[in-house]
Amino acid sequence: MKVLHVSDLHIGKRVNGMSMLDDQRYILRQILDIAKKHQVSVLLIAGDVYDKASPSAEAVTVFDAFLTDAVAAGLRVLAIPGNHDSAERIAYAQGLLEKQGVCLPPVYAGAVERVELEDEHGPVEFWLLPFLKPGDVRRFFPDGEIGDDYSAALRAVLGACTIDQGKRNVVLSHQLVTAYGTAPDRADDEIKLGGMDNVDVSVYDAFDYVALGHVHRPQRVGRDTVRYSGSPLKYSFSEARYGKSVALVELGEKKPGDDVGECVSFELIPLVPLHDVREVRGTLADVLAMGAAASGSLADAGVLAGGISNGKAAGGVDDEAGALGGEGEGPAAADGVCDKVTLGNGSRDGAAAVRDASQDYLHITLSDEHPQLDAMAKIHEVFPNAMMLDYDNVTVLVDRPQTQLTADPDSMDTLDLFGAFYESQVGNSLDDEQRGFARKLIAKVEDSAAKGPDGQEEGAQ
Known part of the structure; x- marks a missing residue:
């Protein structure tokens, strides 16, 4: 079974005030082209479908068109909400969508949604784990010592799942996952994701492949089969020097005695943006x-x-x-x-x-x-x-001490006053060319100020 792993679409995002919808339509079409070319069966979307919990109508239309085209291409689509999404909105019309091959899990209520698909090697269990905080979990495990520990919360949630190790198991998760105390490589504007919200990679030890979302750079965490696909587009200039890709994952036969993840192989397929x-x-x-x-x-x-x-x-x-x-x-x-x-x-x-x-x-x-x-x-x-x-x-300029004005401003003409201001801000005196330009500009301004609104001479006030 071939699976395409993507995440962090952030549909509707604006970068420096500019809408990215056209870029997102372009890259989503490219993702579907890759899926068709490589005969992918399942598309995994590991959270942050939208950029806001209340997405715009245009953003919803883009995702609707993407799902429609994915289903028309014969793909099963499995998606989870991320921290930018509203779990309730993502789960809207889930019953109808499931009949079309699109699974968007319900809001977490103590159990993880499971989808079983089959290929020539038997069943594959897909576990759809939405973005969770300890507060979302504690009430379902009153006897557990969860507190504010994200690892303890996720360990409790996945520990309650009945996982058959004889089958191939894939989990979708949208969390900040660390390995051996080391955080994943993040863009500068993602550093704020750190802190107490990290989940230790050992939480996912039972799964052959872990499809992660939340971090925008493609990378493994601890082992090759635990990985972030990264966002399909660069959403900040701190990501400028990093390429984008999707993870093409192949789930082969799992034989008795195989180690976790031994049945998995993968390839990174580069994505080419409309605008870099x-x-x-x-x-x-x-x-x-x-x-x-x-x-x-x-x-x-x-x-x-x-x-x-x-x-x-x-x-x-x-x-x-x-x-x-x-x-x-x-x-x-x-x-x-x-x-x-x-x-x-x-x-x-x-x-x-x-x-x-x-x-x-x-x-x-x-x-x-x-x-x-x-x-x-x-x-x-x-x-x-x-x-x-x-x-x-x-x-x-910021660090340079400003030049102190020693002369009386009232005794200075406009050009000298401007020259003193320029030197205090830039640290250099006006050169001859700049001084000549400033003199002509000041003369024009003073001439304009000396005239009334109808352009007639009225004398400067």
């Missing part, structure tokens, strides 16, 4: 030149969609650095935790061969010594989807 998320650094002139080079096809530069260049691993921006001036490096692989997505034999599943990099979502850091006039407007002419603009000297 990248970080770019350089002077404004450099960035504008990059935009001119990036417009249209980048086939000649060897830059492929999804941060994959010339058959290299999909490490993100690092693979594009030569052509686009990006910075970064591929994912770390400490303890084999973080997976580097590779292209087998140069193939690209469900993806266009070349991405128009000028349309990517960018965080641009300018290294110019001084702030540039209308920098973002100029950047948008060549990178229309640029989202963020910073200067690399911001820290210097």
